[in-house]
Amino acid sequence: MFRTLSGYTADYEGLTLVVVSEMDEWKVLAHGPGVVIHGSRQFSEDKAKQHAVELANAFLLEEKHAPPGGEAAWSPTSEHNWLIWRR
Numbered sequence: 001m002f003r004t005l006s007g008y009t010a011d012y013e014g015l016t017l018v019v020v021s022e023m024d025e026w027k028v029l030a031h032g033p034g035v036v037i038h039g040s041r042q043f044s045e046d047k048a049k050q051h052a053v054e055l056a057n058a059f060l061l062e063e064k065h066a067p068p069g070g071e072a073a074w075s076p077t078s079e080h081n082w083l084i085w086r087r
Helices: 045-063
Strands: 002-004 007-012 015-022 025-032 035-038 082-084
Touching: 007 025, 007 045, 015 045, 025 045, 035 045
Parallel strands: none
Antiparallel strands: 002 082, 007 015, 015 025, 025 035
16 A cells, blocks of 8 residues: 655755654655665654654765765655655
């Protein structure tokens, strides 16, 4: 089953950050070429966005040996963003 995402996305230092509202929690993902990082579920939009940036910064430091980037420019998800949901 497919459904559109309700949340926010940002391009950040070569990764795409996604925070998606699911019921009373926010799911956090970061993905890029060859990597998908699942973050911890958060209970607020602000905490989810902060957690996504922290995930990306940790990945940049540990795997790419690059310094953390700047600010993430968040934008609302659109009808072109989908989540594959399996039962």
